[in-house]
Amino acid sequence: MELCEERKDNHQVEKGENMGDPRRLKKKFRKPKHPFQKERILEELEFLGKYGLRNKREYWKARTILADWRNLARQSRRLTREKAIEVQQDLIRKLNKLGIIGAEAEFEDVLLLTVEDVLKRRLQTLVFEKGLASTPHQARQYIVHGHIQILGKKINAPSYLVKLKEEDFIDFTPNSPLSKPKETTTKSEA
Secondary structure, three states: OHHHHHHHHHHHHHHOOOOOOOOOOOOOOOOOOOOOOHHHHHHHHHHHHHHOOOOHHHHHHHHHHHHHHHHHHHHHOOOOHHHHHHHHHHHHHHHHHHOOOOOOOOOHHHHOOOHHHHHOOEHHHHHHHOOOOOOHHHHHHHHHOOOEEEOOEEOOOOOOEOOHHHHHHEEEOOOOOOOOOOOOOOOOOO
16 A cells, blocks of 8 residues: 555656646736726727737736836835835836837836837737738747747747847848748749
8 A cells, every 4th residue: 555655656756746847837927807898808809909919818918017017116116215226227227128118218107108018029019010021910920930030049939029139130030931032023034
């Protein structure tokens, strides 16, 4: 009987059920508290279509990222003067690198950010705005299929937040069939 229990314990350890299984990651989003609000649902659907999001979870992730930044900004007001300035400057520097706020932005501007500001910095949106794809959905497909690179590195995550200095280096990968200009042949040549 003891041998059977020992084998079960070993089996659980091998599967990783008791030891912080890497497959059980923390959620990166928070759901709305009230699931059925018509105005909120319509707003979410508008963003899903405008930015080519796959599902509402992607919208909730962007909303959660923004909420975390704003929460950090609010909490920094409770700290001592020196520590608050340090935390605020770090947050402003981070958002400036991401291109969410401008270089001359003040700390109060962090509290005025919207979800749309975060969604505009996604790789999927920038590929579409740069003209590499004709729709946001096509931009998503190009990214997932491995046709897009930044600074020579292939990125296959449409939700990647592009830094301001990387924005000019978004392009097709060299081995992608989309990177070569299409050759048109006229009827007389064929």
